Amino acid sequence: MSPRRSAAEARHTKDSILTTALDIASLDGLEGVTIGRLATELAMSKSGVLNHFSTKQTLQLAAVHRVIADFQERVIQPAMRLPEGVQRLLALCDNWFDYLADTGLPGGCLLTAAAAEFDGREGEVHDAVLKSWRSWRSFLRAELLRARLDIDVDQAVFEIVAFGPGLNQALQLHGDHAAIRHAKRAVRRTLGQPDTV
Template sequence: MSPRRSAAEAQHTKDSILSTAMDIASLDGLEGVTIGRLATELAMSKSGVLNHFSTKQTLQLAAVHHVIAEFQERVIEPAMRHPAGLERLLALCDNWFDYLADTGLPGGCLLTAAATEFDGREGEVHDAVLKSWRDWRSFLRAEIHRAQLDIDADQAVFEIVSFGPGLNQALQLHGDQAAITHARRAVRRTLGQPDSV
């Protein structure tokens, strides 16, 4: 076996472990991700899983960072192609709601669930989840200022950020697809814009 093929196979195995961990975490929380459960799900030995992720926390952090990177790719980067101002701000929110409606995970948005799961805890996973939400709030606040809207930016950020978890619950718990339209309308009202959705 060539070193290149061996490295590719190792990366494939690592990706499979992470993908399975994210599926589990979206349904049962990050604490539901255990080395033993992953070994069983993937028909691997525990040591085989540990060769790629040395601890449960390492795996949890990898899942959080993977979702953050995906959020950047699917929500922020497409919106940044719009001119700065209201158009970009609305694109950010609409992209976020589209992402929540189709995260690719069976239990919905992992970061939204992790925010509740880790809100009263301490440690590296808590800190990573907290940073992801703080960064998102700061980014929204900066874009609201760029849009030069005659609104209270802090109040707008509070409201917009609350719409995401509300939408996630409506989709995951109630199966309410109309909630996406409601969330988009709510954003426009918060931003003092006509209800054009």
């Protein structure tokens, strides 16, 4: 076997482990991801999993970072192609809500669930989840300031950030897909914009 093929196969195996970990975590939480469970799901040995992710925490952090990258690609990057102001701000929120409705994971948004799962804990995974939410709040605040709306920016950030977990619960717990439109309308009311949804 050539070194190039061996490296490609190793990357494929690592990606398969992480993909399976994300599916499990979205349904059972990040604490539900164990080396033993992954080994069983993927018909691998525990040592085979550990060759790619040395600890459970390493795997949990990789899952968090993968979801953050996906969020950046699907929510933030498309909106940033728009000029700064209300149009971009609404696109960010609409993209976020559309993402929550279809994360590609069987249990919905991993970061939203992880925020509740790790809110009272300490450690690197808690810190990574907290950092991702703080970054999102700061980003929204900066975009609100750029939009120069005649509103209380801190209040608007609080409300917009609260809409996401509320929508995620409506979707995941209640199966209420009409909540996507309600969340988009709520953002427009918070921003004092016409309800065009």
